[in-house]
Amino acid sequence: MSSDPSRSVSKFDDEDYPAFTMGRAAEMVGVAQPFLRSLEEAGLVVPERSAGGHRRYSRRQLRKAERARRLVDQGTPVAAACRIISLEDQLAEYTDEDPSGGQAKDSSV
Numbered sequence: 001m002s003s004d005p006s007r008s009v010s011k012f013d014d015e016d017y018p019a020f021t022m023g024r025a026a027e028m029v030g031v032a033q034p035f036l037r038s039l040e041e042a043g044l045v046v047p048e049r050s051a052g053g054h055r056r057y058s059r060r061q062l063r064k065a066e067r068a069r070r071l072v073d074q075g076t077p078v079a080a081a082c083r084i085i086s087l088e089d090q091l092a093e094y095t096d097e098d099p100s101g102g103q104a105k106d107s108s109v
Contacts, residue, residue, distance in 0.1 A: 018048040018056030025057040029065045035072075039065055042082040064089075 011017045026033045036055075039045040045065050047055040057065075064085060071081035
């Protein structure tokens with residue numbers, strides 16, 4: 001256990017901290033584990049690996065997986081859903097919009 005409490009608190013706020021196992025991630029997104037593997041194969045969500053080789057997902061990755069699930073639920077093939085989300089993310093980088101539907105990051109530029 002770390003003696004620096006600010007360090008452990010920052011993990012709670014870090015969108016990219018790989019805190020979730022594959023089982024928990026699948027449960028949170030509402031999918032079976034093979035769906036997450038298919039997103040990894042497509043390169044959309046590539047989880048970090050623990051020392052033992054287990055996949056670990058961040059909150060940002062889970063939001064992206066959830067976006068893919070919604071598209072697939074509407075009848076979009078997985079490969080097309082991954083491409084759509086990748087393009088949305090690229091567009092968001094250039095327009096400073098949050099692709100998950102939130103407000104613009106910073107419009108003062």
